[in-house]
Each structure stands twice: as C-alpha cells, then as structure tokens.
Amino acid sequence: MSATLLIAFLTVTAFVWELMPLFKKGFIKDAMLYLVLLMVGVYLSVCTILLFDLPSPMALLNIIFKPLLKGFAP
Amino acid sequence: MQAEQRVSVRQMKVLLIFFIVGDLMWYLPSYTAGVADQDAWMAALLGVGLGIGVSSFIYWFGSRFPGMTIIDIHRHVLGKFAGGILSLLFLIHLMSNGSAQIRVIGDFMTTQMMTETPLRVVLFLFAAVVLISVRMGLTVIARTGQVFFMMFMLLFTILILLLIPESEPSKILPIASHSAADIIRGGLFVVAFPYCQMTVFLMLFPLLEEERLSLKQYMIPLIIGGAVIIIVVTLSILVLGAYMTQHQLYSTYTMAKKISIGNFLQRLEAILVINYLLSTYFKCVITLYAFCRGLTQLFGLRDYRVLTLPIFLFIFGYSYVISTNVVFFNSLGPAWALWEMSNVIFLLGFVYVVHLLKGLIKGKPLHSS
Structure with a gap:
C-alpha cells in the first residue's frame, strides 16, 4: 500500500511541478511526450508493485531470432 | 542547455572502460564456456580481437559524420520518416539495455546477497540512483567516473592477484579440443556484449570538448577492457573449471568466494561486488543518458532533464517486466x-551503404559534411 502511495506521490509531483509548467510555457510537444511517458511509467510501476503478471516483451527476441538461434545458442 | 555538457578525452576514455567492463563479469564467462568449455579463453581472445574490429567500425562510422549523433545521422541519410523509425528502434534498444542492467543488479542482489529483500525494492532504488545521475548530466557522470576509476582498477588488480594461487592450470586442458566453429560462436558473445553495445557512444562522441577523439585514444580503453574480459574468462576456467563456469549463474562471484589466504583473508567477494556495482552503474547511466538525449533529439524537445522523472517510473516498471525470472533472463x-x-549491421552498416549510394547517385564526394 505504501509503495502505491509513493508512486501516487511521484505522479502528483510530476504532474504539478513539471507537466503543468510545460503546458503553461506552451511547450506542447514536450508536455505531450512527458504525459505519454508518465502514463506508461505509472502503469508499469503500479503493475510491478501490485505483482501483476505482464508478458515479457523480450520473449519477442526469441521469436524474431529463432531461425538463427539454432546455430548460435550453447 | 545541453551544449554545456562536455567531457574531455580523458573522461571519455574512463567512461569507455567502465562501459566495456560493465556487467560482463557475471554473464560472459558462462556464455563463452557454455559453447567452448575449457577453450573459452580462446573464444575470449578471438572475441576481443573481433570486438575491437567492430568498435573501430563504430568509431569510423561516427567520424564520417562529424558532430552528429546517430539520431542526426539517421535523419540526414534516410530522411525524417525512415530515419525516425530506425532511431526509434535504436532508442528501444537503449531502453531495453538500460533496464536489463538494472534488472541484472536486482537479480544478483536478491539471489546472492539480500535474499529476503523484494526484487522491486532493489530495482526502485537502483533505478532512482541511475536516473538522478542522468539528470545531473554527462559532465558530472564523467567526473564521478574519474573519481572511482583508480579504486576500480586497484580492487580489480587485488582480486586478480588473490585469485592466482587458487587457479589450477590442469583445468584448461585439453587445449583446443573444440572445433573452430565452437570457438567462434563463443567469441561472438564477447563481440556482442560489450563491443556491439558501443553504438551508445555515437550519442556521446559529439559531446567531446576537443575536436575529436583520435583512433589511438579510442583504442586504449578498448584494449584495457579487452584485457579485463580475457583475464576474467581465463581465471574463471582456471579457478572453477569449465563445468562450474558454465553452470554457475554468477561464476565470477563463486570464483571470488574461493579466495582464502591462510584461512585468514576470506570473503573477499565483496571486492568483486563493489567493482561489479560500479561498472554496471556506469554502463547503465551511460546507456540511459544516451536514451534520454536520443529521445529529446528525435522529438525535437528542449531539454532531456525534464523527462527523467517519467523515464524513472518507466524504467523501474520495465526492468521488472523485462523478465519473469532470473532463469528466463539468462x-x-x-x-x-x-x-x-x-x-550494428542495420543501424550502422545499412545506413552507411545508403549514404554511399546516395553520394554515388548525386555524384558528390562520399562524405557527409
């Protein structure tokens, strides 16, 4: 619970101290990228803290390089 | 704002050495010995030779486009759209590498040293330290590197000297019992793991104070890093033997545990852990710094520092999601x-071929500036 609160605190801090000033200064592109990164970051962090199982994106590597792996892997 | 972040050639050399040594101490002996058994030292030797060749190509590629980062080069050669896609792939690669290094630290700490501590706590703290450093900027990172470099080399030398009495030359026999193909396959791990990752430095070379880093200056850290690789792999085989090196997840840590001088000087694996944390920290910081700068350049933002807090949350979550457990990760x-x-082949080789073809079609001299 406390870890979720920590993430919530960081999110609010990011929103108030960094994101809002970016919008106010008119740095729309910076603010939009910030918002996207923040949303994905918060989602991943909360999933991590609450131990939700997400599929590993690195499994894709094994699929992409499968033909080459037969000759390369130990 | 970013233009003031400059580093000297000397600082760049220190960063290069830290980057090459990085997290190799834990995984590289297992991978090379997994293919070449007791001939892993030959694989390391071959891999370092080939790796220096690959790094020289990366340096040469960067010097064809003076003052440009890899993001600029992609845009310059392939245009905004295709170049942007290649740059995005490069950034995904940097992000995954940075997260993987944080995960490596987390896995090691929670399986070997602090077994009761949840993995998430280690990941959170290490990611925080790394992203604070990234926010401080490259000059601060480079100066920190200089401060710790002598300690790093001293501890590494002490460790090697103390391990020599534990080594048994018979463990390396029979020499060259594997086919050339196996030795080359083992060597390819060495080429891939520190040397191909050096594409990161294409984001940092334009930040040098001096006009440019000469090839001779660039080769010195490559050779020092290569020597560390060969020493670590060879000692793993000599101390632990091929079987243990293959099957131990952290073979160098196990190796360091064996140090016992007169039943008095023991438990010196802490030296290795300090060195490991230092080198992995620097590798991770360099990678994520390049990632932040790359992201800023790709999207034409004003300052990368603003993005460090959301990137911290992102990297913390991603370093956990990247692998379900340590076995899958390995x-x-x-x-x-x-x-x-x-x-290296697509983001550099392919781009350079396109650049050459464009030059030939336009009938211009084959350099960018």
Whole structure:
C-alpha cells in the first residue's frame, strides 16, 4: 500500500511541478511526450508493485531470432 | 542547455572502460564456456580481437559524420520518416539495455546477497540512483567516473592477484579440443556484449570538448577492457573449471568466494561486488543518458532533464517486466547477442551503404559534411 502511495506521490509531483509548467510555457510537444511517458511509467510501476503478471516483451527476441538461434545458442 | 555538457578525452576514455567492463563479469564467462568449455579463453581472445574490429567500425562510422549523433545521422541519410523509425528502434534498444542492467543488479542482489529483500525494492532504488545521475548530466557522470576509476582498477588488480594461487592450470586442458566453429560462436558473445553495445557512444562522441577523439585514444580503453574480459574468462576456467563456469549463474562471484589466504583473508567477494556495482552503474547511466538525449533529439524537445522523472517510473516498471525470472533472463542471452549484432549491421552498416549510394547517385564526394 505504501509503495502505491509513493508512486501516487511521484505522479502528483510530476504532474504539478513539471507537466503543468510545460503546458503553461506552451511547450506542447514536450508536455505531450512527458504525459505519454508518465502514463506508461505509472502503469508499469503500479503493475510491478501490485505483482501483476505482464508478458515479457523480450520473449519477442526469441521469436524474431529463432531461425538463427539454432546455430548460435550453447 | 545541453551544449554545456562536455567531457574531455580523458573522461571519455574512463567512461569507455567502465562501459566495456560493465556487467560482463557475471554473464560472459558462462556464455563463452557454455559453447567452448575449457577453450573459452580462446573464444575470449578471438572475441576481443573481433570486438575491437567492430568498435573501430563504430568509431569510423561516427567520424564520417562529424558532430552528429546517430539520431542526426539517421535523419540526414534516410530522411525524417525512415530515419525516425530506425532511431526509434535504436532508442528501444537503449531502453531495453538500460533496464536489463538494472534488472541484472536486482537479480544478483536478491539471489546472492539480500535474499529476503523484494526484487522491486532493489530495482526502485537502483533505478532512482541511475536516473538522478542522468539528470545531473554527462559532465558530472564523467567526473564521478574519474573519481572511482583508480579504486576500480586497484580492487580489480587485488582480486586478480588473490585469485592466482587458487587457479589450477590442469583445468584448461585439453587445449583446443573444440572445433573452430565452437570457438567462434563463443567469441561472438564477447563481440556482442560489450563491443556491439558501443553504438551508445555515437550519442556521446559529439559531446567531446576537443575536436575529436583520435583512433589511438579510442583504442586504449578498448584494449584495457579487452584485457579485463580475457583475464576474467581465463581465471574463471582456471579457478572453477569449465563445468562450474558454465553452470554457475554468477561464476565470477563463486570464483571470488574461493579466495582464502591462510584461512585468514576470506570473503573477499565483496571486492568483486563493489567493482561489479560500479561498472554496471556506469554502463547503465551511460546507456540511459544516451536514451534520454536520443529521445529529446528525435522529438525535437528542449531539454532531456525534464523527462527523467517519467523515464524513472518507466524504467523501474520495465526492468521488472523485462523478465519473469532470473532463469528466463539468462536464457535471453543468445537472442540478445544476435539483437546487438543486428543493430550494428542495420543501424550502422545499412545506413552507411545508403549514404554511399546516395553520394554515388548525386555524384558528390562520399562524405557527409
């Protein structure tokens, strides 16, 4: 619970101290990228803290390089 | 704002050495010995030779486009759209590498040293330290590197000297019992893991104070890093033997545990852990710094520092999601090595071929500036 609160605190801090000033200064592109990164970051962090199982994106590597792996892997 | 972040050639050399040594101490002996058994030292020797060749190509590629980062080069050669896609692939690669290094630290700490501590706590703290450093800027990172470099080299030398009495030359026999193909396959891990990852420095070379880093200056850290690789792999085989090196997840840590001078000087694996944390920290910081700068350049933002807090949350979550457990993470090694190599081929080789073709079609001299 406390870890979720920590993430919530960081999110609010990011929103108030960094994101809002970016919008106010008119740095729309910076603010939009910030918002996207923040949303994905918060989602991943909360999933991590609450131990939700997400599929590993690195499994894709094994699929992409499968033909080459037969000759390369130990 | 970013233009003031400059580093000297000397600082760049220190960063290069830290980057090459990085996290190799833990995984590289297992991977090379997994293919070449007791001939892993030959694989390391071959891999370092080939790796220096690959790094020289990366340096040469960067010097064809003076003052440009890899993001600029992609845009310059392939245009905004295609160049942007290649740059995005490069950034995904940097992000995954940075997260993987944080995960490596987390896995090691929670399986070997602090077994009761949840993995998430280690990941959170290490990611925080790394992203604070990234926010401080490259000058601060480079100066910190200089401060710790002598200690790093001293501890590494002490460790090697103390391990020499534990080594048994018979463990390396029979010499060259594997086919050349096996030794080359083992060597490819060495090429992939520190040397192909050096594409990161294409984001940092334009930040040098001096006009440019000469090839001779660039080669010195490559050779020092290569020597560390060969020493670590060879000592792993000599101290632990091929079987233990293959099957121990952290073979160098196990090796360091064996140090016992007169039953008095023991438990010196802490030296190795300090060195390991230092080198992995610097490798991770360099990678994520390049990632932040790359992201800023790709999207034409004003300052990368603003993005560090959301990137911290992102990297913390991603370093946990990247692998379900330590066994799966270790099994990713061969595929990851192929990814590193394909990055050099496509993000650099392919781009340079296109650049050459464009030059030939336009009938211009074959250099960019």
